[in-house]
Amino acid sequence: MLHTIDLLALAALHETSGAGGFGSGFLHPLTGADHALAMIAVGLWGAQLGKPAVALLPVAFPLAMTLGAFVGFSGVELGAVEICIALSAILLGLVVMLETRPPLWLALLLVAGFAIFHGYAHGTELPEGEDGLRYSIGFVLSTGLLHAVGITLGLVHRHAWGRKLMRGLGGGVCIAGCWFLWSALR
Amino acid sequence: MKHGPRALLATAACSSLAPTASAHLVSTELGPFYDGAAHPLVTPEDLLVILALATLAALRGAEGGRRALVGLCAAWTVATAASFAWGAPLSAPPLLVAGLLVALGLACAVNRAPSPRVLLALGIAVGVLHGLENGSAARAADGVWLSTLGIASGVFVVATLTTACGVHLERRGAAIALRVAGSWLAAIGLLFAGWQLAGPAG
Amino acid sequence: MTPRNVLITLLVLLFAPLARAHELRPAYLVLRETTENHFDGSWKVPARDNRRLGLYVRLPDDCVVVRELSGAFVDDAYVERWSFTHPAGLVDATIRIDGLRETLTDVLVRIERLDGSTQVERLSPERPEVVVRGALTKLQVAGTYTDLGVRHILGGVDHLLFVLGLLFLVRGRAMLFKTITAFTVAHSIALAIATFGYVNVPPALVNTLVALSILFLGPELVREQRGETSLTIERPWLVAFAFGLLHGLGFASGLTQLGLPHSEVPLALLSFNVGVELGQLGFVAVLLALGVALGELQVRFGPRMRRLPAYVVGSLGAFWLCVGLSALI
Numbered sequence: 032m033l034h035t036i037d038l039l040a041l042a043a044l045h046e047t048s049g050a051g052g053f054g055s056g057f058l059h060p061l062t063g064a065d066h067a068l069a070m071i072a073v074g075l076w077g078a079q080l081g082k083p084a085v086a087l088l089p090v091a092f093p094l095a096m097t098l099g100a101f102v103g104f105s106g107v108e109l110g111a112v113e114i115c116i117a118l119s120a121i122l123l124g125l126v127v128m129l130e131t132r133p134p135l136w137l138a139l140l141l142v143a144g145f146a147i148f149h150g151y152a153h154g155t156e157l158p159e160g161e162d163g164l165r166y167s168i169g170f171v172l173s174t175g176l177l178h179a180v181g182i183t184l185g186l187v188h189r190h191a192w193g194r195k196l197m198r199g200l201g202g203g204v205c206i207a208g209c210w211f212l213w214s215a216l217r
Numbered sequence: 218m219k220h221g222p223r224a225l226l227a228t229a230a231c232s233s234l235a236p237t238a239s240a241h242l243v244s245t246e247l248g249p250f251y252d253g254a255a256h257p258l259v260t261p262e263d264l265l266v267i268l269a270l271a272t273l274a275a276l277r278g279a280e281g282g283r284r285a286l287v288g289l290c291a292a293w294t295v296a297t298a299a300s301f302a303w304g305a306p307l308s309a310p311p312l313l314v315a316g317l318l319v320a321l322g323l324a325c326a327v328n329r330a331p332s333p334r335v336l337l338a339l340g341i342a343v344g345v346l347h348g349l350e351n352g353s354a355a356r357a358a359d360g361v362w363l364s365t366l367g368i369a370s371g372v373f374v375v376a377t378l379t380t381a382c383g384v385h386l387e388r389r390g391a392a393i394a395l396r397v398a399g400s401w402l403a404a405i406g407l408l409f410a411g412w413q414l415a416g417p418a419g
Numbered sequence: 420m421t422p423r424n425v426l427i428t429l430l431v432l433l434f435a436p437l438a439r440a441h442e443l444r445p446a447y448l449v450l451r452e453t454t455e456n457h458f459d460g461s462w463k464v465p466a467r468d469n470r471r472l473g474l475y476v477r478l479p480d481d482c483v484v485v486r487e488l489s490g491a492f493v494d495d496a497y498v499e500r501w502s503f504t505h506p507a508g509l510v511d512a513t514i515r516i517d518g519l520r521e522t523l524t525d526v527l528v529r530i531e532r533l534d535g536s537t538q539v540e541r542l543s544p545e546r547p548e549v550v551v552r553g554a555l556t557k558l559q560v561a562g563t564y565t566d567l568g569v570r571h572i573l574g575g576v577d578h579l580l581f582v583l584g585l586l587f588l589v590r591g592r593a594m595l596f597k598t599i600t601a602f603t604v605a606h607s608i609a610l611a612i613a614t615f616g617y618v619n620v621p622p623a624l625v626n627t628l629v630a631l632s633i634l635f636l637g638p639e640l641v642r643e644q645r646g647e648t649s650l651t652i653e654r655p656w657l658v659a660f661a662f663g664l665l666h667g668l669g670f671a672s673g674l675t676q677l678g679l680p681h682s683e684v685p686l687a688l689l690s691f692n693v694g695v696e697l698g699q700l701g702f703v704a705v706l707l708a709l710g711v712a713l714g715e716l717q718v719r720f721g722p723r724m725r726r727l728p729a730y731v732v733g734s735l736g737a738f739w740l741c742v743g744l745s746a747l748i
Contacts, residue, residue, distance in 0.1 A: 086393040090326050093404035101411035154411065163311075163412035164261045164405075171404045175397075247573055279717040286716065374705060381712030 052162030056169025059153060060177065065116050065211045066149055067177060072123035072204045073142055074181015075197055078188050079130055084138055085185075089178040091139050093171055095146035100170075102147070103154020112152050113215035119145035120208030127201025130194075249360030253367020256351065257375050262314050263347055267376050269321035269402045270343055272395050275383025276330035282380040284333040288340025289376055293348040294369040300352020301361045309350045311413050317343065318406025325399025328392070344372075445525040445541075446474050448516075452533045456508045457485075462499040465524065471497035474519055474526065479512040481505060508532075510553040519547035529678070537678030560683045561690040568694020571673045572702075577629050577739060578666055579702055584636035584732040586706055588643055589655050599703065601656035602663040607692050609667025614674060614688050622672040627743030629669050632662040634740050637733020644726050670695055 060066055070092070077088040102109065109115075123145070125131075133141070153170070184200070187193025257263040267289070274285035321339075324330060331339065351368050386394050447463040460478075464471050469492055478484075482503045490499040505512060509530065516526050519542060526542040528549050540549045552559075572578055585602065589595045612618050639651040639658075651658045670691075679687050 083393075086397065089397050090400040094323075094326065094400050094407070097404040097407040097411070100408055104411040104414065164265075164409050167405045167408035167412065168261060168265070170408060171401050174404075175401050247570060251573065279715070282716050283718060374709060377709055377712045377716070381715040385715050 052165030053169040056166035057173045059170055060173045063152075064207070065120055066152070068204050068207055069116065069120045069123055069145065069149065070174060070177040071181040071184070072120065072127055072201065074178040074183075075127045075185050075200060075204075076123060076138070076142075076181075077178075078182050078185020079127065079197065080132060080135075080138065084135055085182060087135070087139060088142055089175065089182070091143050092146045092178065093174055095143035096150035096153075096174060097167075097171070099147035099150025099152075100154035101150075103151040109148065109151050112148055112155075114212065115145070115148040116152060117208050117212035117215050119148065120211055121205050122208075124201045124203070124205030124208050128198050128205055129201075130198060249363040250367040250370075253364035253369075254371035254374075256364075256368050257371045262309075262311075263351070263372075264375065265318055265402060265405060266314065266321070266343055266347060267372065268379055269318055269325070269399070269406075270340060271376060271379035272383050272398050272402065273321050273325045273330050274336050274340070275380055275387050275395055276325060276328065276392060277333055277336060278387055279384050281330060281333045281336050282384045284337040285340040286376055286380050288337040289344045290340075290369070290373045292341040292344025293351075293372050294344075294365070296345045296348025297352040297365050297368050298362075300349045301365055308353060309346050312410060313346070315406045315410035315413060317346070319403050319410065322399045322401070322403025322406055326396050326403055328396055445527050446472065446516075448476055448514075448526060448528045449531070450509070450514075450529070451531045452508070453502070455533065456506065457502070457504050458509065459502045460500065462490075464497045464499075465495065466492055466497040467495055472518075472522060472524060474522065474524065475517040477515040477517050478503060479505065479509070479514065481507075481512075509551040512551050513548050514551065515548040516542055517547075520544050531678070539677060557683060557686060560687050564687045564690035565694040565697070567674075567677055568691040568696075569698040570694075571670065571677075571691070572695045572698035575669070575673070577626075577633060578669065578699075580732060580735060581629070581633050581636065581662065581666065582699060582702060583706065583728070584633065584640060585655060585659055586703065587640055587728045587732075588636065588652065594655060597656040598659045599699075602659040602666070603696060603699070605660040605663025606667030606670060606695070609664040610670045610674070610692055610695075611688060613668050613671030614679070614684070618668070620668050622669075623743065623746050625665065625668045625672055627740060627747055628665050629662075630736055630739035630743045632665055632736075633732060634736030635662075637729055637736055640729030640732060641726065644722075644729060 060070070073088055073092055077085040080088075122141070126133075185197065187196055257267060270285055270289060271282070274281045330336070348368075352365070383395055386392065446465060447461075449461045451459045453459050460476070462476050464474050466472065471492075476499075482505045484501055484503045487501040488499070490497055492498075514528065519526060522544060524544075526547075528538075528540045528542060530538045530551055538552060542549060582599075582602070585598055586595070589598050609618075613620070635658075636651075639649060642649055643652050674688070674691050
């Protein structure tokens with residue numbers, strides 16, 4: 032057990048203990064570019080949609096994502112996961128590019144649906160022998176922070192040039208998604 | 218519990234049997250009080266559940282926060298002390314902790330905070346559960362009553378500060394931040410539950 | 420249960436048992452350099468009823484034991500003495516305690532060198548060995564003594580209680596700042612003077628006087644509660660300064676017990692003082708944050724509850740005064 036820890040090192044405890052449970056959990060959502068881009072796109076879209084979506088999307092996404100991870104743990108086969116994730120990046124990029132404004136429930140449903148696939152992908156590729164709780168904390172924190180990045184980027188939305196920039200970013204995500212789709216299908 | 222000759226003999230017996238003696242309190246090298254006080258800060262199970270309760274209670278403003286805080290701190294202290302005194306080998310099953318996190322976090326995410334009265338009861342329930350766990354986890358440490366006192370103080374400080382933070386946000390009209398926090402906590406709980414049920418670690 | 424009752428319970432719980440001593444005793448290893456590369460060692464292990472804890476010192480292999488006295492039970496300890504030589508004067512040598520891993524005891528190791536420098540280490544089941552160091556670098560001195568300072572203040576309940584009393588006495592941010600600064604300046608001065616040996620007050624007397632200072636705050640706090648006024652309430656910084664000198668003497672005796680390096684005395688002193696300030700500021704920060712938090716939660720205290728700190732501070736001061744006086748006599 033952890034016994035000789037300097038008081039000053041307590042803050043760093045999460046990283047040093049549990050054989051990197053927190054660290055690997057935190058890094059996991061960041062490792063796949065398709066995941067990271069899709070999550071940033073969710074943040075961007077939320078910023079475009081404004082209140083209340085900007086707050087509700089980040090509420091819904093982590094929950095739906097862990098639900099997907101839950102499914103992934105339990106060994107249920109969803110199939111075509113890579114394709115769905117690539118599709119989600121394309122679609123999310125597209126809606127950001129076009130500044131689409133569907134009804135709130137539809138937006139939530141769309142995001143939650145994709146989140147389940149993202150979570151599923153993470154759930155099936157978990158490392159062995161880590162501290163489960165610390166891993167979960169890291170995982171959810173980094174997912175949330177990716178949203179925060181998107182929403183922060185979305186702060187430029189109040190400027191005219193910012194809106195154009197965001198649509199451009201959406202286009203970028205869309206193109207990247209197409210590439211992911213191509214490599215998934217190949 | 219006194220460290221009389223019996224405790225000394227027990228220690229001697231331990232050294233002859235040579236098992237790895239593992240004190241479950243983290244050591245700050247500042248004595249049992251600080252070891253106990255650091256415990257809720259460095260134990261994710263405890264910290265998360267305190268955060269979840271604080272976030273949920275804060276949705277009910279100062280009154281909700283107060284009730285939950287009182288229930289939590291009092292029950293946690295009493296349960297830790299009781300667990301020390303009776304030495305009941307109790308530990309909260311991880312799934313229960315996960316379920317608690319999901320329940321508290323979800324209630325918070327969907328903005329359905331219970332009444333202050335229910336919050337008080339929730340605080341007591343959470344406090345009893347985790348206090349019993351802390352008590353049995355920490356029994357290996359020396360200076361048990363000082364550790365209990367430390368745990369109680371640590372929980373009090375952490376819970377008070379987080380609850381007050383939440384209440385502050387709620388009053389400033391930033392309740393949505395609390396809901397986001399709730400959803401993250403629920404997500405952590407859900408992921409942890411999945412891990413326990415079928416995760417790679419078994 | 421109302422919040423008030425719980426708080427009373429918590430506060431009483433917080434302060435009542437702190438006066439109790441550590442119950443599971445550590446073992447002591449003292450190595451004193453008598454002549455160049457020549458050491459006298461003494462090893463004291465807790466024992467009870469002629470049974471000793473199974474802890475054994477393993478000196479480095481290149482040590483040559485010159486003389487070994489057989490061990491004996493003394494009171495509730497088992498004591499061994501021996502003398503030995505080591506070619507490199509133990510620098511960078513590893514001393515292990517066999518059997519420590521299997522116990523819950525700590526071992527205090529103190530190595531005293533000819534030049535007067537000392538190394539003090541606390542070994543635990545997780546870290547059963549120590550590497551003896553040579554002369555410390557400046558950075559090591561600063562780090563070690565800052566750490567010791569933080570530990571000293573956080574372990575000194577009497578000092579913290581005095582600071583707590585001051586916090587309850589002071590009204591307003593400016594006054595708080597002044598008071599804490601006065602206390603800091605005063606104990607820094609006293610610490611320096613006492614460490615350099617200009618003033619020498621026996622530790623028992625210092626402890627008693629520190630207890631007196633805490634007892635003094637009790638009635639002042641009651642006065643403040645009643646809305647009366649006094650010199651202390653109008654100028655708390657004055658009291659903080661005066662008693663700060665006393666507390667500084669207390670820190671100095673703590674520092675002397677820990678031992679100063681032979682060189683770098685001013686640096687060690689400064690670092691120790693910085694450590695004490697850091698610990699003290701941390702304590703004050705936590706208390707102030709708690710105060711703000713309780714305000715945010717709209718916790719209101721009744722008159723009885725508001726008087727509680729005064730009585731806790733006063734009675735503990737009185738208790739420690741009695742203990743100190745009995746130690747003096």
